[in-house]
Amino acid sequence: MIEFAEVYKKYGKKKAIHSMSFALEKGKIYGLVGPNGSGKSTTLKLIAGLAYPSEGNVTVNGKKPDRKTAGTVAYLTELDTLYPSFTPKDLISFYDTQFSDFDQTRAYELLSFMSLEKDIKIKHLSKGSRGRLKLVVALARDAEYLLLDEPFSGLDPMVRESIVKGLLTFIDFEKQTLLIATHEIAEIEALLDEVLVLQNGELIAHEEVEALREEKGLSIIEWMKVIFQSSAKRNEI
């Protein structure tokens, strides 16, 4: 289980995360949504052990995350910065040596599924191909937790569709917990079990997607509009 208890994260005077508390259970797919700068990437970095809270506690399976948390958490960064001089084959070989849960056979299946060639240097790949390659190495792991930071950012609809298909085909929904941070909700709405909405570093809502649809008759986007409108009214008052 991943837990946040009254977590604050500051960068200089700016509060990136403000009084955030939630718990994520195993075997579910979560969406972390909100506008740019709402704290989505920072939240994922705090879970991955790439950043540390200024106040409060973050735990992954009861332990405070640090660099070694990478053993149980697979993290796909939002940054478009794979090693440019590597080929996809080099990258897969490297990951295979670093992560005991990395499945090289699955990685090559994913590579083929994503229509990527293994011997072209990464610097010669298109942005869409690099985006898919990041997903290949993340999904080829049997990690308990999978964190995807803006996996659709800057990608065309065809690539987005292939990424969603990749998620559906290669994730073990029994064992793995998936947390996707994005502000492009339409692509993932059908996948999600629960959604967490962030605004200005605060968690302003946390709902089950099924309950939203059945009880409130709203899609996530419609629900978010309602939330943000009421949040704006509160701020005016």
Place this chain on the structure above:
Amino acid sequence: MTAFKGLLIKEAKLMRIWFIWGILLSIAVAAAGYSISQYVNDMIVFEVLVFMILSAHAFYLPIYLLLSLNVEAKTQLWLHNPNSGYQLFFSKFLIGFVFMMVSIIIAFIIAIWATKSDIGIYFFAKDQLPMFILTGVSLSIIVYSFYLGIWTFFYWTLYHSLKLYGWNSGLRWGILICLWAVLFYIETLINELPIYQSLWELGAIDMTSLKTLNYELSKQSFSAELTANPFISLTEIALYLILLMAVVIFSIWMLEKKVEV
């Protein structure tokens, strides 16, 4: 394949382009010096440049580590890794060290070739053996680069660890500079302590027979002599080794627990 071997291969692939550019730069500077010397009909330019290339290797490891670490800070791939900080650091350090050795051997061969030519008299007195002196100089440069490399790693990890407190880059740079000044001051104070002097003398070895690197610019009508300290202290070397080990251990602890990217 082990995780460490994977890290070594990754590091070599990641940095080989810088390594090749470094060697090409050395050769280009030496060739330019040789051409200028031929043009002005005075080989001192060539000799000075070759000696500068060799000396510049003192900064090879620190520059190498900064380039490599900054790539890793951007990609975040290096830090998101469950293997120990020692493996992460030593894979970088080892490849950097191998690259430096290859580069310095090339510079050394050029320097020996320069001194074998008839212009070698500028650098070395007739009774001195260029190979012997250049070997000593190169070894000193390697040791110094090793020392600077470890401190570079320490300051890099500290800089990125200070992000934890939300301080901006200007403030973090300020802290690093202040810390450097404080450590330098403490080192000076320790060097002046009577107990340190006693310890220093306890392990002192007379190296008079290896002394002097003469640098004579006779054609310019003056001469200068750089005379190395004829004594070295084994105690001092042991203390510096202990200090470097402590710096490495502390830096890796920061890498494991504090560094943010």
